[in-house]
Amino acid sequence: MKLSKKIIALVFLILLGVICVVALMNYPKLTVLTGYSAKHMSSSVFLGDRTVAFTDSVDNNFAPVHFADDKVDLKNKVATASVFGLKERKAIYRDGVGSVLINEDFDENKPVAKPKRFYTETELPYPYGNLPQKDTVSDAIGYDKIDTAVNSIFDTPGENLQKTRAVLVLYKGHIIAERYSQGLDKNSRLLGWSMTKSILATIFGVLEKEEVLTTKDRAPVAAWKNDDREDITLHNLLQMNCGLEWNEDYTSLSDVTRMLYLDTDMTTSQIYKKARHTPNQYWYYSSGVSNLLSGILRTYFDTYQEYLDYPYREFIDKIGMHSMLIETDLAGNYVGSSYAWATVRDWGKFGFLYLNKGNWNGEQIFKPEWVDYVTTPSPTSEGDYGAHFWLNAGGFYPDAPRDMFSANGFQGQRVFIIPSKDLVVVRFGLKGEEGVDFNAFLKNIVAAIK
Secondary structure, three states, rough: OHHHHHHHHHHHHHHHHHHHHHHHHHHHHHHHHHHHHHHHEEEEEHOOOHHHHHHHHHHHHOOOHHOEEEEOOOOOOOEEEEOEEEEEEEEEOOOEEEEEEEEOOOOOOOOOOOOOOOOOOOOEEEOOOOOOOOOOOOOOHHHHHHHHHHHHOOOOOOOOOOOOOEEEEEOEEEEEEEEOOOOOOOOOEEEEOOOOHHHHHHHHHHHHHHHOOOOOOOOOHHHHHOEEEEEOOHHHOOOOOOOOOOOOOOOOOHHHHHHHHHHOOOOOOOOOEEOOOOOOOOOOOOHHHHHHHHHHHHHOOOOOOHHHHHHHHHOOOOOOOOOOOOOOOOOEEOOOOOEEEEHHHHHHHOOOOOHHEEEEEEOOOOOOOOHHHOOOOOOOOOOOOOOOOOOOOOOOOOOOOOOOOOEEEEEHHHEEEEEOEEEEEEEEOOOOOOOOOHEEEEEEEEHHHH
């Protein structure tokens, strides 16, 4: 009996030790967990116009984020999150530039600059305006098949498998299918996550049209002069094959999570990374590259206000994406890797702009050749990636057209552009490839077009 008690005590001590080690190893990760929860709660409530209860039970209800306890000050537009009182993080909402995680150096009395918006009202139906569309019935569309395909990607009552929130299908610019999950509608702003990268690339396309830059230009980064990174070009950055080291691991305290949840200035993280490969020889995915490009974008303007205004004046508001807002970091840089919000219909306008090779109702936003550029596969990407757009050139979706390209984001946010079928397909959700068969979905949508 005594031996048995000693064994039990020993086992208990060993288990306690293991628990302590695991807790110590994971304690630093809590700052990412609480940072994510506070930031997304703030953006969802104050930018997405959703309730705290909805955000907590839907948007933030996945492991391990659901362990965070969120509190929201609606009057002062502040959200805080902690796990059992540990690693509390705070996010505030700023009009015009969205929510941001703050640190101990944050000065709440310092004025925050915001972009001037260029709202236009056009007496035109969607997508060139916001009036109702005319009759869109077409003999070329199998509406029953479209409805079946769209319904198949939504969960049936009681299921929680695919977590699709919204789908929009445009054929030749006409809405032929549109559906939302409970609690959302056509006026709901949704976060595109890494679809923001494609928005960022488009801004460079507009600048190229205006001959402010060319993609062949060396990246204007002072820290790279006179070392083995000086030959890195904008093209290398846009195609994500600059050769710099980077860790895009969201399960640990990595380069990308430090950048998004700890850095004051998110544009500098990639700058100080060493060159591991020769440019144009090794493709890898890096949100650090995208935010570096956002910082580079800022160098083309004489004032900060011009930097803030330009994307809206020359692109976003010009095509009527008035719901879109790109959030900024604490240093005032657009978070080009991750934080663009817009309604599903406005994301559809973005896809339609690319379907029409940059022409918006007669006005050329970027050169037609820009579409050819962003859809040219990056070397060693196996035909999956172009210039901040994902491609199907390599047949990642085997039953979808090879000319399809898309803006992709975390949890399965997608704007699919299919030129050969005159289609734009938008999908928003809370699960990606692990829960959704996008290949079957796209196959069925395409098959419905005669």
